[in-house]
Amino acid sequence: MTESLAEPDRAASALPTCTPDSRIVAARFAALSHPARIEILKHLSASRSCCCREVVDHLDLAQSTVSQHLKILVEAGLVRFEPDRQRSRYEVDHAALAxxxxxxxxxxxxxxxxx
Amino acid sequence: MTESLAEPDRAASALPTCTPDSRIVAARFAALSHPARIEILKHLSASRSCCCREVVDHLDLAQSTVSQHLKILVEAGLVRFEPDRQRSRYEVDHAALAxxxxxxxxxxxxxxxxx
DNA sequence: ATCGTTCATCGTCTATCGCCGATGAACGAT
DNA sequence: ATCGTTCATCGGCGATAGACGATGAACGAT
Structure with a gap:
C-alpha cells in the first residue's frame, strides 16, 4: 500500500495546518499587505480630516477602490469608522496597530x- | 465630452498612488499574510533540522504546497535557503524578520x- | 424643490493566490 | 545498476483580490 503517497484522510488529521493564533495574526498582516493601504494609514495619521474624498485626492485611485481599501482596514480593526453627515470619518486605531x-x-x- | 467622468490621464499624474517604500513594506507583510507561513516560521525557529520534508510532516499540507510557501518566504528575504545534498536547508533570517x-x-x- | 457633493455598494473583468497531483532531477543506499 | 527518498517545478482548477464604472442614497446649499 502506498500509504506515504495516498492521502491518509488529511482533513481528519489532527495536525495543526495552522493554529487559530496564526490565522488571526496572518489576517492582520493581510490588511497591511497592500501598498495603498499602508499609504492610507500614513495619510490618516498625518492628516486631521479623514474623509474618503481626501484620501482619494491624495492617492490617485478611483473613489470606489479607496472605499474598499478603507473597508478592509476597518474590518481588520486597524481603522475606526464613524459616519458623520455625508462625510465618513476615518481614523487610525493606534492601539490596534500597536x-x-x-x-x-x-x-x-x-x-x-x-x- | 464627459471630461469629469473620463479619466484625466491618471497614469500621467504625479500623485503617489503608493511610494516605493510602501511597496517594499507591503511586500514583506504579504509574505507574512498566510497562516501556513506564520506556522512555518515558528517551526523553523523552534526546530533544528529545517528540511522541507520535516515541515511537510508537521504541517499537513502537500509537499508541493509547502515548497511553494518556503519559496515565497525565501523570496521575501525572511528565510535563508541552502541546498544540502538532496535535502534543502531552510533557516529563519532573524535580522530580516527583526x-x-x-x-x-x-x-x-x-x-x-x-x- | 433641485442640484452638487460625498460615499457605499454592486457587477464585471483580469490577475494572482493557494491548493493539488504528477513529473523528473539529484542523491544515498543496496 | 537499481531503487527509494527528497525536492522543485509544471499545469490545472477554483477562489479571491484588486481595479474600475455605474448607481442610488444621504446630505448641504441654492
Missing part, C-alpha cells in the same frame, strides 16, 4: 529564543 | 507622532 506590532515582535522574539 | 518588525514599529510610531 497590538499588531507587538504580535510581530513576539514572533521575532520566539524565533530568536527558540533557536 | 527588520520587518522595525518597519511596522516605525509605522506605528509615525501614526502616533503624526497625529
Amino acid at each position: 497590538d499588531v506590532s507587538a504580535s510581530l515582535a513576539a514572533l521575532v522574539d520566539s524565533c530568536c529564543s527558540g533557536g | 527588520d520587518v518588525s522595525a518597519s511596522l514599529a516605525a509605522l506605528v510610531d509615525s501614526c502616533c507622532s503624526g497625529g
Whole structure:
C-alpha cells in the first residue's frame, strides 16, 4: 500500500495546518499587505480630516477602490469608522496597530529564543 | 465630452498612488499574510533540522504546497535557503524578520507622532 | 424643490493566490 | 545498476483580490 503517497484522510488529521493564533495574526498582516493601504494609514495619521474624498485626492485611485481599501482596514480593526453627515470619518486605531506590532515582535522574539 | 467622468490621464499624474517604500513594506507583510507561513516560521525557529520534508510532516499540507510557501518566504528575504545534498536547508533570517518588525514599529510610531 | 457633493455598494473583468497531483532531477543506499 | 527518498517545478482548477464604472442614497446649499 502506498500509504506515504495516498492521502491518509488529511482533513481528519489532527495536525495543526495552522493554529487559530496564526490565522488571526496572518489576517492582520493581510490588511497591511497592500501598498495603498499602508499609504492610507500614513495619510490618516498625518492628516486631521479623514474623509474618503481626501484620501482619494491624495492617492490617485478611483473613489470606489479607496472605499474598499478603507473597508478592509476597518474590518481588520486597524481603522475606526464613524459616519458623520455625508462625510465618513476615518481614523487610525493606534492601539490596534500597536497590538499588531507587538504580535510581530513576539514572533521575532520566539524565533530568536527558540533557536 | 464627459471630461469629469473620463479619466484625466491618471497614469500621467504625479500623485503617489503608493511610494516605493510602501511597496517594499507591503511586500514583506504579504509574505507574512498566510497562516501556513506564520506556522512555518515558528517551526523553523523552534526546530533544528529545517528540511522541507520535516515541515511537510508537521504541517499537513502537500509537499508541493509547502515548497511553494518556503519559496515565497525565501523570496521575501525572511528565510535563508541552502541546498544540502538532496535535502534543502531552510533557516529563519532573524535580522530580516527583526527588520520587518522595525518597519511596522516605525509605522506605528509615525501614526502616533503624526497625529 | 433641485442640484452638487460625498460615499457605499454592486457587477464585471483580469490577475494572482493557494491548493493539488504528477513529473523528473539529484542523491544515498543496496 | 537499481531503487527509494527528497525536492522543485509544471499545469490545472477554483477562489479571491484588486481595479474600475455605474448607481442610488444621504446630505448641504441654492
